[in-house]
Amino acid sequence: MITFRHLSRRPSVLHIFKVYYPDLFGGTLSVIRAICAGLKHKFAANVLVCSKSGGQRRLIVNEVPVERVRSFGDVLSLPLAPTYPLRLWRRIAEHDLLALHAPFPLADLVFALGFARKRPLVVHWHADIVSHSSLRWLVQPLMRRTLQRANAIIVSDRALASGTPLLREFADKCHVVPFGIDISKYEWPPRRPPHVNGRGRLVLACGRLVPYKGFDVLVRSAVNQSFEVWIVGEGRERERLERLIRELGVQDRVRLLGSVPDDELAKFMCIADVFVMPSVTDAETFGLVQLEAMAAGRPIINTSLDTAVPHVARDGIEAITVPPRDPTRLAEAINSLIADPERRRRMGDAARHRAATKYSTAAFQEGIEEVYRQAIASRQPARTLRSPTTGLLGAMRIAAALAWSDMRHRYVRSLLGPFWMSIQMAIMVAVLGSVIGHFSAGSTISRLPMLALSLTAWNFLNSVVLDSTTALQDSASLIRDRALSPVIFLLQCCFRQALFALHNLSVPLLLWLVLSPMDLKAVLAALPGFVLFVACTFGLSLVVGAVATRFRDLKPITESTLTLAFLSSPVIWSPAMVNQGSSIMRLNPLTHLFAVWREPLANSHVPMISIAYVLVCLAALALAGWLTVVHLRRAAFWI
Amino acid sequence: MPGIRLRNVCLDYPLYGAYDFSLKRRLLAPLIGETSTARTIRAIDDLSLEATAGARIGLFGPNGSGKSTLLRLIAGVYPATSGQVEVTGSVMPLLGLNAGANLDFVAADNISLLLRIGGRKPTPAIVDEIWAFTELEERMRQLPLRMFSSGMLMRVLFATATAFPADILLLDEWLSVVDENFSAKAEQRLLKLVSMAAIVIIASHDQGLLQRTCTSIIKLDHGHIVSTIPIDQNPARQKDLREKRA
16 A cells, blocks of 8 residues: 555665775766666665775765765675674665665675565676685575565676576566666767877777776787777776786887776767777676767677677677687777778767667666566565564564463462462472571571572473473464464473563562672673573473474473482582582583573682583584474474 | 465375384384384375465365365475475464364453464454454353354354455365354455455365355365366355345
8 A cells, every 4th residue: 555655755775785986986886876866856865885995984975875884895805894784784674675786795694684574675686796606605595595585686688687597596586677878978079189099099998907807808919909008997907907018018009097087988988999898707797888888989899708798789780799818809800990990980870879779778767767666566565464473583472472371371260370389489498498508507598599599490491391392282283273383382481481480580589689788790790691591491492392292202201301400400509519520510511501690690700611511502402403493394293 | 466386296294103202112113123114194196286366265075185284285384295385475274173272261362362373463442343253242252262162162263363364364174163144254254355365275075165155166085186166156146145144
């Protein structure tokens, strides 16, 4: 349903990429800029990128707000910006549409992990990962999940959609929207400055000085020829290219011009005789720069890559297509054009015509707008249709509701509800306290709060694990008839027993308030250890719960094991009462599981060995828990 | 758009005997030379099915023909052994006769809890509306469900489950227990759900019920489709139905 608010306001689009003006210039960036500017009356554009330069976090570039996340340099062509995913996650809710300019694995991380489900996502597929293809296996799953989740994928040419293996899996989502070029920016100059190009042999190339652009091939092709080569652009290959130019002795005819402003580049395009794009890998997907040269009416020489490059300017019509990495063939092609002004003019006219008709800005903007609108519209009903019972959060919500109703039910049946258990525990503490007082020298009274707390904690662990052995069978109807995930009911055990434990906690709390000096600092110090305790308990219940459902005879085994564990672990007695060196004590994980929160409460330090032991246990439980969750789908067969 | 698409789906249902649930037996089996015989039954056998918005499909077949298993497969309870299962949209399964209700709880609590399980917030207004649909007496709201007759229970659960539109509604042997009056009302609500682009799949032995409510009936036997009968909307029958409602 479209609300009035949506009509009155431009939908907000967040463009997600690794870098933006003014830090860098390049094809992808000019596409983003063109989208922002071209659709500014229809969509409010925002850009979130990384920046190495530091400086301002927020700035306005061409009327578009740009937010920059600090990056500490590039590793494998990827900005090292650890806070980017977090920032992206926080920005998602503010926008109506997310436009990811791929490849950008840092953002894929956010989408693959399932954040941002609530917003429609359009992926602009600019290029595949080519330069570090050995690490593909690492990012490919992330990219696949992003594409799975995307509402639409925009590619610049059909060749990309059919030629990229990953995109072929999502062919039904791919929309071909060719880039657009405003040919009015490349109007024929009224007079050609005679001093620059009297000889009619100026070859122009343009692009970042990076290996895949293949400028070294162009430099090599210039050896023993008469044409001049101007290369516009900046980049990390500059030194190597300069050295190559010197070594080949072509410095008089080959010039690296560095970066130049856009209008200056347009001028260069107009005075050049031949435009060359010698790119050598499929990282060059489209070659926006050749489209610019076409708009300026230049004949093109491009390379026969598997991407859109040879489709934009076609061999024999607007271009001569040569094999990549072949300086000889490149030189031949350049010479053939230099030698034939009539052919140059014919090709240039064809190129300008193609740029004006096939690659108009209007068509580009309309195409993008259409995809954006569809993505926003398609997402609206999907938001209400999405089942709220999926995902971990949904599972926890249901488990909490079930646990809460369990506890309420205790109150329905009796006046005191779960407090009966607390009273029972208070009696136990009193009896055990007096008995243990006879065993040891210390004062009984001062030990009571800790005894009560330990009993509460043990009670929690014991009941969670015991409950979990029957939880799935007890909830068979909900699992089989309502298709709820079995994990919910193991979570329910944990939540329910946590609620009961909170009731029981009243006993140690009262004792602590009455008998101990108030020491909130110790309580705070014990909290991390307590979180570990609860996490281990849940992990244990997950594993035991699943296995005990599959193998029914595990329940009595679990019961007797828990009794044994209660007696052999320092729950009612403290480790100080027995021989510290006892190996059973040291190997018993429960000793350490209690130590991590009891020691800070008693104002002493937790031994490193205990922390390490607990963390190893937690890791093992996490692994076992993960395996359990994977196999828990079959639980419906067991109950 | 909600949709169900099953392609060559097979499901082997494992049959666990008393010994198969024993861990001790399992661990001892290699020692006493007993080879484990994992017995399975092919409950769904190479079944393909496609349903799009507005479809009302009836499943018909003898006991053990795989009707309930198929519904559970679509609901995501059982994982398919092989083949492709694609279900888009939210699924509201109402399969067993209790459908997750806790018979010890009073009716109102059950309604709230079931709504929460479905991800909805049970406001008093919604619960009132559901109760009005059941046409049961007001005082019964505070009675535990175990005191209800099966027909009354069904009314409460049906009213709760269909209170919010779901994309896909799966019903197993449902409308057969309630009386005629409520059945007509329930059918009306089902038709309304379907008009909101939902898919309804009903498994039943009652061929009359299926003919009245469905657009096509699938006959199942031993886990595969024997025949698919499309039902044209017979005007005479529609009239008959209308009279019944009036």
